[in-house]
Amino acid sequence: MKRTVFILILIALLVLLGVWMFVLGRQRTVVMRNEDIDRHGITYEAAQIVGISFDGAAETEITYDDAAIFYLVGSSHKLKLRVADEDGNTLRVVEKTIKLDLSKNISVDIPELLENKEEVIKLTGKMW
Amino acid sequence: MSQNLTFTEKLKNFFISNAVPILFVVITLLAVPVSGFSANYLIQEMITRIGRNSFLVLSLLLPIIAGMGLNFGMVLGAMAGQIGLIFITDWSIVGIPGLVLAMLISTPISILLGILCGSVLNRAKGREMATSYILGFFINGVYQLVVLYFMGGIIPVKSPSLVLSRGYGIRNTVALDGVRQVFDNMIPLKIGEISIPLGTFFIIALLCLFILWFRKTKLGQDMRAIAQDMKVAQSAGIPVDRTRIISIVISTVLAGYGQIIFLQNMGTLSTYNSHDQTGVFSIAAILIGGATVSRATIPNVFIGVILFHMMFVVSPMAGKNLIGQAMLGEYFRQFISYGIIAIALVLHAWRRQKDKEMERRSLRGVKAEKQPQAEK
Numbered sequence: 001m002k003r004t005v006f007i008l009i010l011i012a013l014l015v016l017l018g019v020w021m022f023v024l025g026r027q028r029t030v031v032m033r034n035e036d037i038d039r040h041g042i043t044y045e046a047a048q049i050v051g052i053s054f055d056g057a058a059e060t061e062i063t064y065d066d067a068a069i070f071y072l073v074g075s076s077h078k079l080k081l082r083v084a085d086e087d088g089n090t091l092r093v094v095e096k097t098i099k100l101d102l103s104k105n106i107s108v109d110i111p112e113l114l115e116n117k118e119e120v121i122k123l124t125g126k127m128w
Numbered sequence: 129m130s131q132n133l134t135f136t137e138k139l140k141n142f143f144i145s146n147a148v149p150i151l152f153v154v155i156t157l158l159a160v161p162v163s164g165f166s167a168n169y170l171i172q173e174m175i176t177r178i179g180r181n182s183f184l185v186l187s188l189l190l191p192i193i194a195g196m197g198l199n200f201g202m203v204l205g206a207m208a209g210q211i212g213l214i215f216i217t218d219w220s221i222v223g224i225p226g227l228v229l230a231m232l233i234s235t236p237i238s239i240l241l242g243i244l245c246g247s248v249l250n251r252a253k254g255r256e257m258a259t260s261y262i263l264g265f266f267i268n269g270v271y272q273l274v275v276l277y278f279m280g281g282i283i284p285v286k287s288p289s290l291v292l293s294r295g296y297g298i299r300n301t302v303a304l305d306g307v308r309q310v311f312d313n314m315i316p317l318k319i320g321e322i323s324i325p326l327g328t329f330f331i332i333a334l335l336c337l338f339i340l341w342f343r344k345t346k347l348g349q350d351m352r353a354i355a356q357d358m359k360v361a362q363s364a365g366i367p368v369d370r371t372r373i374i375s376i377v378i379s380t381v382l383a384g385y386g387q388i389i390f391l392q393n394m395g396t397l398s399t400y401n402s403h404d405q406t407g408v409f410s411i412a413a414i415l416i417g418g419a420t421v422s423r424a425t426i427p428n429v430f431i432g433v434i435l436f437h438m439m440f441v442v443s444p445m446a447g448k449n450l451i452g453q454a455m456l457g458e459y460f461r462q463f464i465s466y467g468i469i470a471i472a473l474v475l476h477a478w479r480r481q482k483d484k485e486m487e488r489r490s491l492r493g494v495k496a497e498k499q500p501q502a503e504k
Binding site (some may be wrong): 020021029 | 216219220221222223224225226228229232235306388
């Protein structure tokens with residue numbers, strides 16, 4: 001009896017460790033889109049140039065109607081968006097904290113994100 | 129008994145006991161200059177290969193301690209490790225958590241396969257090596273069925289980079305980008321131009337400590353007693369069959385972990401082939417290190433990995449420089465890995481016969497010495 005309980009506790013601990021590893025090591029593919037979109041009757045216009053940087057890493061620049069893919073591990077990230085005009089002059093810089101769930105593929109529309117006033121934004125996508 | 133031996137006999141015994149490593153040292157010493165590789169290159173290769181292969185080879189020790197010979201069934205564990213890696217790749221679990229999760233997934237599969245293997249081997253006492261070798265082929269068939277037909281169908285695997293275009297079955301090659309050399313680079317260390325996978329070495333050191341500790345435990349002592357004489361161990365109340373199964377289970381689980389460490393270093397999983405040569409190459413390495421079917425130590429593992437892989441690295445180039453064809457070197461190393469197992473097994477049988485002869489001779493000597501005393 002004692003042995004069975006010990007084995008069951010051990011199995012439970014290993015399962016918990018597995019779940020923890022899953023959460024800790026899950027890599028999300030985040031697609032950042034910079035294109036005009038219509039959402040609930042409102043049109044969000046894309047910027048000419050957007051510089052995207054996660055967690056202080058090197059900036060990736062995308063132009064109008066373009067997209068970039070980022071691979072992020074962990075649930076909380078600092079996002080820095082630098083909006084620029086055609087000549088590359090910075091118009092504004094927006095910094096936000098984004099919280100990702102366990103979704104594997106997440107798609108983000110930058111124009112909509114820029115208009116979002118919240119400091120912390122929760123993002124979700126497709127689980128598999 | 130050894131005190132009565134002359135120097136020539138001692139020397140002869142040393143050469144007989146270490147025939148395989150000595151043979152390999154000689155071949156390597158001849159092949160290294162011919163290959164033309166620099167010392168730095170060879171040192172880097174050896175350090176990388178020690179990190180990559182030692183864990184797998186160490187997993188062979190426990191069944192030898194338990195008198196079950198060389199565990200060709202370690203490929204079962206290797207397959208379990210690969211299944212773990214396929215799942216973490218599908219789930220996009222990267223870094224150290226990815227490898228730990230792969231190990232966690234492989235553990236129950238390895239335990240089940242180990243129990244199966246141990247139970248079969250208990251029914252084939254005295255023929256464990258041949259039986260485990262064939263069992264490896266059988267489980268390989270089951271593995272292929274699962275990976276080629278069940279995964280993506282019955283077993284959910286969704287990633288398009290993993291699943292074949294027909295909708296089920298895993299692709300031939302799986303890129304392990306998320307876990308590539310994660311253990312190796314866990315503690316980065318570079319001395320001059322040589323990078324040392326300290327993280328992997330640390331894990332290997334932990335396994336060595338575990339084996340040293342395990343040998344001193346009750347279970348470890350039981351295994352040694354079983355290796356000495358199964359019938360005597362049984363009469364002494366040791367559960368022989370159960371202990372033998374445990375040794376195979378531990379070996380299979382460790383082989384699964386070893387395969388994960390091996391593949392994280394390679395960075396690519398060849399779904400249907402990676403495990404194929406695992407058993408043969410690991411066994412060849414431990415035999416080259418001076419181990420026998422009935423006796424193996426931790427130094428045998430490291431000496432074997434160095435000598436075997438030195439041969440692996442230098443032989444194609446040595447072949448090319450000598451004959452002008454690299455393929456010949458490639459054939460040579462295949463020939464070496466299989467040939468050495470044959471040589472080691474033959475030498476083992478020959479040595480056992482010699483030992484028996486010596487034992488008989490020494491007994492006769494004791495009798496001869498005792499007889500005049502009795503007459504007095």
